[in-house]
Amino acid sequence: MTVPRLPIRTERLVLRPTTAADAARAFEIQSDWEVTRMLRMAAFPPDAEATRGWFADHQREWSAGEAYRFAVEHDGRMIGLADLDEIADGKGDLGYWYEKAAWGHGLAFEAAQAVVRFAFGEASLSTLKSGHAADNAASGRILTKLGFTPVDTVEVFSKSRGGMIRQHRYALTASR
Numbered sequence: 781m782t783v784p785r786l787p788i789r790t791e792r793l794v795l796r797p798t799t800a801a802d803a804a805r806a807f808e809i810q811s812d813w814e815v816t817r818m819l820r821m822a823a824f825p826p827d828a829e830a831t832r833g834w835f836a837d838h839q840r841e842w843s844a845g846e847a848y849r850f851a852v853e854h855d856g857r858m859i860g861l862a863d864l865d866e867i868a869d870g871k872g873d874l875g876y877w878y879e880k881a882a883w884g885h886g887l888a889f890e891a892a893q894a895v896v897r898f899a900f901g902e903a904s905l906s907t908l909k910s911g912h913a914a915d916n917a918a919s920g921r922i923l924t925k926l927g928f929t930p931v932d933t934v935e936v937f938s939k940s941r942g943g944m945i946r947q948h949r950y951a952l953t954a955s956r
């Protein structure tokens with residue numbers, strides 16, 4: 781990876797690599813069922829110890845090129861997270877989640893746009909994938925606006941919901 785210009789600044793947001801100290805705020809945000817029900821791999825209620833352990837590993841993941849996770853700040857406050865993970869062979873997976881108070885202002889799209897630019901720029905990825913639960917139209921709208929195209933719909937297990945859900949999957953290839 782070329783040396784990134786960090787933090788990333790957008791019109792209204794600052795995106796900086798997460799630190800272990802962000803775990804408490806993430807726990808607070810994921811304690812809201814409306815947020816966590818949309819996160820297939822997240823436990824609900826969240827587990828404080830597991831959240832701390834996950835954030836404590838982010839710096840290593842970043843250095844190893846396994847995942848790039850950004851705390852998204854608005855007016856100096858962390859409102860959520862946007863990340864690229866499952867990185868291998870020039871491919872990665874885009875994800876994001878925000879506190880409910882931040883929804884509806886285009887902030888998730890603004891951050892995701894910056895992360896996609898980072899993915900195809902500094903991180904030199906060639907393809908991104910992403911996906912959302914069938915009942916998460918807002919996330920589908922964000923992916924479509926970013927240029928992602930639908931791939932398929934699959935039945936997957938949602939840890940937070942404790943059952944199978946329909947998941948729409950998408951892909952985006954870097955433009956040459």
Ligand SMILES: CC(C)(COP(=O)(O)OP(=O)(O)OC[C@H]1O[C@@H](n2cnc3c(N)ncnc32)[C@H](O)[C@@H]1OP(=O)(O)O)[C@@H](O)C(=O)NCCC(=O)NCCS
Pocket residue numbers: 814815816818819876877878879882883884885886887888889890911912913916917918919921922
């Ligand atoms: C999904 C989520 C990231 C959206 O955040 P946000 O800041 O409200 O998103 P934005 O405002 O940037 O964009 C949302 C878009 O979806 C649209 N939208 C919102 N609710 C919608 C709905 N029920 N149906 C259709 N479109 C909807 C908005 O109008 C907007 O589109 P627009 O810019 O064309 O007007 C946020 O709700 C969230 O964090 N949810 C919980 C976690 C989550 O779902 N993560 C993604 C997992 S795939």
